[in-house]
Amino acid sequence: MAHERDILDRLLAVASLLTLDTARFALSEGMTEARVHLLWELHRSGPVAQRPLATALGVTPRTVTGLVDALEASGHVVRAAHPTDRRASVVTLTSAGEAFAERLVAMHADLATQLVGDLSPRRRDGLATGLDHVLARLHSLLQDQP
Amino acid sequence: MAHERDILDRLLAVASLLTLDTARFALSEGMTEARVHLLWELHRSGPVAQRPLATALGVTPRTVTGLVDALEASGHVVRAAHPTDRRASVVTLTSAGEAFAERLVAMHADLATQLVGDLSPRRRDGLATGLDHVLARLHSLLQDQP
DNA sequence: TATTGTTATACTCTATAACTATA
DNA sequence: TATAGTTATAGAGTATAACAATA
Numbered sequence A, B: 001m002a003h004e005r006d007i008l009d010r011l012l013a014v015a016s017l018l019t020l021d022t023a024r025f026a027l028s029e030g031m032t033e034a035r036v037h038l039l040w041e042l043h044r045s046g047p048v049a050q051r052p053l054a055t056a057l058g059v060t061p062r063t064v065t066g067l068v069d070a071l072e073a074s075g076h077v078v079r080a081a082h083p084t085d086r087r088a089s090v091v092t093l094t095s096a097g098e099a100f101a102e103r104l105v106a107m108h109a110d111l112a113t114q115l116v117g118d119l120s121p122r123r124r125d126g127l128a129t130g131l132d133h134v135l136a137r138l139h140s141l142l143q144d145q146p
Numbered sequence C: 001t002a003t004t005g006t007t008a009t010a011c012t013c014t015a016t017a018a019c020t021a022t023a
Numbered sequence D: 001t002a003t004a005g006t007t008a009t010a011g012a013g014t015a016t017a018a019c020a021a022t023a
Helices: A005-029 A031-043 A052-059 A061-073 A095-114 A121-144 B002-028 B033-045 B050-057 B061-073 B094-117 B121-144
Strands: A077-083 A091-095 B077-083 B090-094
Touching: A005 A031, A005 A095, A005 A121, A005 B002, A005 B094, A031 A052, A031 A061, A031 A091, A031 A095, A031 B002, A031 B033, A052 A061, A052 A091, A061 A077, A061 B121, A077 B090, A091 A095, A091 B050, A095 B002, A095 B121, A121 B002, A121 B121, B002 B094, B033 B090, B050 B061, B050 B090, B061 B090, B061 B094
Parallel strands: none
Antiparallel strands: A077 A091, B077 B090
16 A cells, blocks of 8 residues: 555656656757746747736746747747837747747657556546645645745 | 546646745745755765765766755755765765754655545555556656666 | 866856836 | 836856866
8 A cells, every 4th residue: 555655755756757858858959948838838828928927937027038038049939019018028939939839749748648658547547536636735735825 | 538648737737836845845944955955865875975966966066066065054964074085075964954854854744644645545556556657657768868 | 097076167047126118 | 106027136056177186
């Protein structure tokens, strides 16, 4: 029977290895984790101003300035004028940025297959159920002390 | 039925929230994640030279120099002379460092209880089995392209 | 010759604070 | 007055490369 701490150890190990895999992918694309994270969020949301982007990423506006500077220099995003607010700028993926996001999605799907593709439907459901439980606990835990 | 990508999304969400929780604990102790990681490893291994510590943490010796400098300044570790190799120094936890490591272990046990404590033994086993499968895949995946 | 750890240097991410332009 | 984003500044973690002392 699996003890509580054994499960937490496994969760932490998975977290560590997934982070490592993400970092390697970023490096292989000449990118960094933070920039990949921004591109991922931008692909998810569509064109958006920097302030909501900062909120979504959980960083300060200053940090977004730096990340967008770098991604603009590498040709993955562009800043455009906001239609109604002249203080704000809207960040948009370029075609190179879109192409990267699509590689990211493909890599994601491929990783999912490699990790759980040959797990029986029953075990897959058992895993999903357990993870949902853990996620719910983590959410309430982190909400208590923000 | 849970789709492959749904499970990967959950795994990534758990990874992200566990990392956030770890970072908050570090901050509340006036510490950083990297230093906590070193103390954790040092507590696990016992007194050890810096080179093997760098290998265990997956960073360069230069990085360990910086982390040990900081932890020595804050009184959590000390460098001592290596018994046989005069080039090397052995890093050891001070009593403050040991006390911190014990708080870390207690926090870990508490977190395990909060996350999976009230999961039925059957579901707990299902979760553990699924995580073991994922871990095995991650290990072989990361070993293929080091 | 090879290894341990350091100094030197640089880059990325991150934050806070002050400031500009606009709402 | 409040907000969007920037400049200025600082600190942490990370890396590579050159070097000293020792194996």
